[in-house]
Amino acid sequence: MQVIACDGTLFADFLVAGTYFLRKYRSVVNDLNVFPVPDGDTGTNMFFTVRAAMVEAHKQHTRSLKDVAAAAAQGSLMGARGNSGVIISQMFRGFAHAVRHRDAINTLEFASALADGVQAARKALLKPVEGTILSVAGAAANACFKAAAAEPDFYAVLHATVDAANEALEKTPEQLAVLKEAKVVDAGGQGFVYFMEGILRMLPGRSPYTTAFPRNPVRRTTFTSKQTVETHRFCTEFVINQTATQPDALRALLTPHGDSLIVAGGDGTIRVHLHTDYPEKVADMAREHGDVSRLKIDNMEEQHNVLVVDRESKPRGIVAVAPGEGFAKIFKELGADVVVIGGATMNPSVKDLLVAVNKVLAPVVYLLPNDKNIMLAAKEVDALTERRIVVLPTPTVADGVAAMFGLLNHPDDPNVSADQALADSMVAGSGSIFRAGRDAQIGGVSVTRNELVGALEGRNGHAERLVEGPDAAAIAVAMVRASVESDPSLVTLYYGHARRRKEAEAIAQTLKAQFPSASVEAYYGGQPTSDYVISIER
Amino acid sequence: MSAKVAIVTDSIADLGELAVEITVVPLTITFGSQQFTDGVDLTAEQFYDKLEHDHDQPKTAQPAPAAFADAYRRLLAGGAEHIVSLHASAELSGTYNSASLAAQQVAPDRITVIDTRNASAGEGLLVLCAREQAARGDSVDAIVAQARADIPNDLLFAAIPTLTYLARGGRIGPLQSLLGNVLQIVPIITLKDGLVAEHNKVRTFARAVDQIIDIVASRVPQKRHARCAVMHSVAPQLAQKVCERLEAAIEPASMITTCAGPTVGTHAGPGAVGVFFIP
Structure with a gap:
């Protein structure tokens, strides 16, 4: 059966088929994502973008192509996510513009509209780069045009189009060094191929769902440690509505503030995508030009790191709150997928925790609050996400480290209970040594402002206690004595942001001399609020 | 009277002086260009000293099949009726392989080669046990059966x-x-x-x-x-x-x-x- 005309109904079916394929293969596309930033979300972004186009297209109860294409373009513009998503949305926009007076088109008109779409996408980019989705779509459009000149059947024409797109995709590593280094083809280009291939596969039988598989994806490797996000860490996206400003003017304005800039749209609605180090400032600049909505800010460094350490198939994930960078490193190396910096005077919000949890690609997420003041917020998260959240009762960061070992010893087990995770914990005392911010009296001990003091956290029925001493080492020794009756097995000292390794090691020496049978370890905790965090184990 | 069943192992079993009435076929250790025979011209202390201070990463090489073949022939010529040859886990070393090849060459029906799935003293324990049984005069079948039963434990x-x-x-x-x-x-x-x-x-x-x-x-x-x-x-x-x-x-x-x-x-x-x- 030949298909020689494309009307609104067929176009909407095209979108269903393409979206279906992208959904199916989005994780393959994610794995290929190394350019421009290896944040591993290209497939997901493209899928959401085309899905938005599909949803809007299906709201049109008309067979007229011009209306359906316009709706798809508007939907994809509003739903566009990420660099590649915005590029796709521009293709829809160019396509819709080309067919704006048509109820149905033949293959030649389709090819011409596709070329207009690619042209529009190219124009939306500040610096079009070859070896990306642009090259792939460009080659596809050319082949489409050549085939359509002689062929009225959509299947034959799209076959030639997909072949050319695949061929161009294979060439992307030659065009873009970063792809070659990572031994991958371009992720956006691959996403485009999947989308077109989906359409092609549905054509002969005209069923938008297909069980056919596309060719084996080129997926030789994923990330290398070399690819890190160093500057312009925040992927920032938003839509400006009701603006009188032209895209070109906005582009000029935003160019100095980051890279991967895309400014797309017109007629009062502009979509902006930018990688920058100060997303809020950029959003404020945009607010002077209209109503800013759909603001989305992603820390690509975190996205990237998450994707480097895990894959979608992980049975469980771990999110830990850490009171400083050093702790963050420790938790990551013990297996936390995402670490939220916070504690003491900077409690993360429920939303911060939710965002962190949602970054973990696992159905079960263990959440370690590591501070008694964060426990409540942590318990709120479960109701807000589809993932099952297990909040471990870790009221202190010392308990958090112990719990990480508990999880470490049940690798990949999503059924570890909170009790099991903490069953082997030997933590007998923990606390911090800091300069008192004000005069205070706790448990019969009074301190004056700026005096160095130790605070033992409440544990085993004991209330919080203050410990005094002439210096940090003496306070540390007193804290150990107050926590255990005989010698401890392990004392861990985490020095804060303002302290140095040497100082911590000197205290460790003193502790070692006082408790000869104990192991004493000193690590950088990086916490801003105290000089030392101390963990005492039986 | 020499035992009718002779016990053979390799130097991975780490038996040292405990290897009484046991034939140990040594491995070769190479540090850079220097070659040593395990337990013969390189003591444990010397080895660890070199390991810590030498720049070269030591390499251990399984004995050649010929080394096992020699040992087997010598034992059979000396009156052993059967040989039980116990070796380090084939997953960890090629020693079992070498010994099996040698047994095939020499006298497959008179030599039983066993992969202990273990190493070091774990292998040694099984070897000592086999030696005791042999000294007691247990049959080959009994010795082999006991070893096979012990291996998983x-x-x-x-x-x-x-x-x-x-x-x-x-x-x-x-x-x-x-x-x-x-x-x-x-x-x-x-x-x-x-x-x-x-x-x-x-x-x-x-x-x-x-x-x-x-x-x-x-x-x-x-x-x-x-x-x-x-x-x-x-x-x-x-x-x-x-x-x-x-x-x-x-x-x-x-x-x-x-x-x-x-x-x-x-x-x-x-x-x-x-x-x-x-x-």
Whole structure:
């Protein structure tokens, strides 16, 4: 059966088929994502973008192509996510513009509209780069045009189009060094191929769902440690509505503030995508030009790191709150997928925790609050996400480290209970040594402002206690004595942001001399609020 | 009268002076351009000293089939009716392979080659047991059956103070995740299906030793029954302490202490301790 005309109904079916394929293969596309930033979300972004186009297209109860294409373009513009998503949305926009007076088109008109779409996408980019989705779509459009000149059947024409797109995709590593280094083809280009291939596969039988598989994806490797996000860490996206400003003017304005800039749209609605180090400032600049909505800010460094350490198939994930960078490193190396910096005077919000949890690609997420003041917020998260959240009762960061070992010893087990995770914990005392911010009296001990003091956290029925001493080492020794009756097995000292390794090691020496049978370890905790965090184990 | 059944093993069994009435075929150790014969011209102390201070990574090589063939021929010529040849896990070393080839050449029906799925003193325990049976005059079938029955129960739990050597030897495998850690983590190592595996992780070496004692005690259902071997890499005092604690915990039927030779030592490095036991 030949298909020689494309009307609104067929176009909407095209979108269903393409979206279906992208959904199916989005994780393959994610794995290929190394350019421009290896944040591993290209497939997901493209899928959401085309899905938005599909949803809007299906709201049109008309067979007229011009209306359906316009709706798809508007939907994809509003739903566009990420660099590649915005590029796709521009293709829809160019396509819709080309067919704006048509109820149905033949293959030649389709090819011409596709070329207009690619042209529009190219124009939306500040610096079009070859070896990306642009090259792939460009080659596809050319082949489409050549085939359509002689062929009225959509299947034959799209076959030639997909072949050319695949061929161009294979060439992307030659065009873009970063792809070659990572031994991958371009992720956006691959996403485009999947989308077109989906359409092609549905054509002969005209069923938008297909069980056919596309060719084996080129997926030789994923990330290398070399690819890190160093500057312009925040992927920032938003839509400006009701603006009188032209895209070109906005582009000029935003160019100095980051890279991967895309400014797309017109007629009062502009979509902006930018990688920058100060997303809020950029959003404020945009607010002077209209109503800013759909603001989305992603820390690509975190996205990237998450994707480097895990894959979608992980049975469980771990999110830990850490009171400083050093702790963050420790938790990551013990297996936390995402670490939220916070504690003491900077409690993360429920939303911060939710965002962190949602970054973990696992159905079960263990959440370690590591501070008694964060426990409540942590318990709120479960109701807000589809993932099952297990909040471990870790009221202190010392308990958090112990719990990480508990999880470490049940690798990949999503059924570890909170009790099991903490069953082997030997933590007998923990606390911090800091300069008192004000005069205070706790448990019969009074301190004056700026005096160095130790605070033992409440544990085993004991209330919080203050410990005094002439210096940090003496306070540390007193804290150990107050926590255990005989010698401890392990004392861990985490020095804060303002302290140095040497100082911590000197205290460790003193502790070692006082408790000869104990192991004493000193690590950088990086916490801003105290000089030392101390963990005492039986 | 020499025993009718002769026992052969390789130097991975780390039996040293305990290898009485046992023929040990040594491995070859190469440091750079220097070659040594395991336990013959390189003592354990010398080996660990070189391991720590030499730039070269030692390489151990299984004995050639000819070395086993020579040993087998000599024993058969000397009056042995049958040979039971017990070797380190084929997953870890090519020794079993070499021995099997030699047995095929020499007298396949008079030599039984056994893969102990173990190494070091774990292999040694089985060898000693076979030697005892042979000395008692047990039949080949009985000796082989006993060894085969013991193999799956021959367990190891060990603690390694530093993972540097394991990493250097490229044997880190499943322990990869522990490298480059900020926090010191001590893994408790075990043997699973003839391969090195991780049992769990703890914070300090002392705690690892405590846990090993606990694990052994929990796996030994009956006192005065287990056969134990405490293996150490030039840490005799530590091994002595472990022996005392095992004595108190399970009162083993027999207990030996051995120093891990180059094959295990290359990967474990100095300061490690482990307990092999057959509950």
